[in-house]
Amino acid sequence: MILGADNRKKWSKQDVLVMQAYQMVQDERCTQCGLPRWLCHNKDARLQVRIKEDECWVKPELKAHEESRSKDDNFIGGTAYPEVYDRRGAPLHTFRASYYKQLAEEREDADPEDGSF
Template identity: 65%
Template sequence: MIRASITAGVRPTTMILGEDNRKAWSHLDVLAMQAFQIIEDERCGQCGLPRWLCKNDDPRLQVRIKVDSCYAKQELDKFEEERKKGDSGGLAYPEFYTKPDNIPLHEFRALYYEQLAAERAEDEGD
């Protein structure tokens, strides 16, 4: 929400709480921006994780690699590879649909978060 408020040029509490943007910045706005800046300043330029994690050589701290697959990006990459062989006009973009039952896409949101919670629970068991 902080990044969105910066992009929109409004106070953070306008985005977070829906407050009137015509008011002066509050103490809460300033604290939110300071916290956001601290997080941004601590971000590693190579991996995007907090520097205090990724540049820490404490042997108790371990790293495992996880793979996050975006099936839309995979399909787009396949399409672009085929397109290199022929026509290069137009903008290609992914569009999701369901088959065979035309399930509304919003129903997949809850399923995704249930799957994510199950994976996290499994990881905590390791």
């Protein structure tokens, strides 16, 4: 260890099995689209694809920051990353329930035939 002694325990058999399972999942994932290879490399004509949108309000903020930074000739380096916070200081976990409530409401509004939003 770089900082102090290594106080981690040795891996148990279960730790090794979990890591092997994780590696198997990673190995099955397509490097191009992220789906399991058995789906996106499968030539079975019954399989179709529909493109869905995932809306994140943080990404545009990050992109705008990176674009403004790229115009700064004096900028040397560093990686920009998002940190979400509540303007009143509430802990972030208090927003979890409202998110899942919002998700449930969106699913109620969705067309039950195709399961999309």
